[in-house]
Amino acid sequence: MTSSLKMNRQAMVSFLQTEFPQYVGEVSEVEANYSLLRQPINETHLRPGGTVSGPTLMALADVALYVAILSKIGPVALAVTTDFTIHFLNKPRADRAIMAKASLLKQGKRLVIGEVELYSEGETDLVAHVVATYSVPPLK
Template sequence: MGLQFTIPEMHAYMAEVFPELGTRFEVLEIAPYRLVAAMTTLPGDLRPGGTVSGPTLFALADCVYYMATLAMVGRKALAVTTSCSIDFMRKPEPGRLIAEARVLKLGRVLSVGDVLMFSEGVEGAVARASLTYSIPPSASPSASSSSSASQKSARS
């Protein structure tokens, strides 16, 4: 299965479909069944005690796994998370976070995998998440997930 995005294409696509959050990610690597990205925390991401909030780490895992899945299946903006199980293991430092996603199972309708999250430059993952995404069916008979036609109908 070929990769459907280059790094610049992924940045452009995320900015398009998630105007707010999507521009916060810097994709560092796209490979088959694997994607690595960085995100830098903002003041609003922190919580009492000076650590990174749970929802921020959830959003990081969720978006990086979304990109890892889309890298394989193409522009399916409407892919949605159906479940996520996350363990918070170490106190993350405010600053730059690195997330490594791996896709373990990519079926016709589900993508299942996990994400390890790190504070950049610090050994030991701060959190891990396993996620399941539901992949919407291709809208057109030609089934090309990256054709503009299928994209239009997928978003309508």
């Protein structure tokens, strides 16, 4: 994989607001093959027992990987998730934002595989680890 950046943070945020306005998280960093998103947590993200819900973590991880992929291939709105595996490792802090650090592992002609590390802001222990695959329409 070459390391050229196709979309910077500002272009990414503008693209997401236009093409995918329901996206979750705040785009903190974008580099070629990498993104960092931050999701502030409030009571709407909590499940019984006062922990951050699985769907909150999964949505954030999915968007983080989408951003990392677009940083590499450019604004391809129809890149879609085809496989998503999450391992919940530790209880997230309910009083801190969740951070999602996504990176690409392999880029083929039609499939891109990446991983996402999720952790509570300011903490080092992972709360979840994701490996996912995206299908990318043919690039022109």
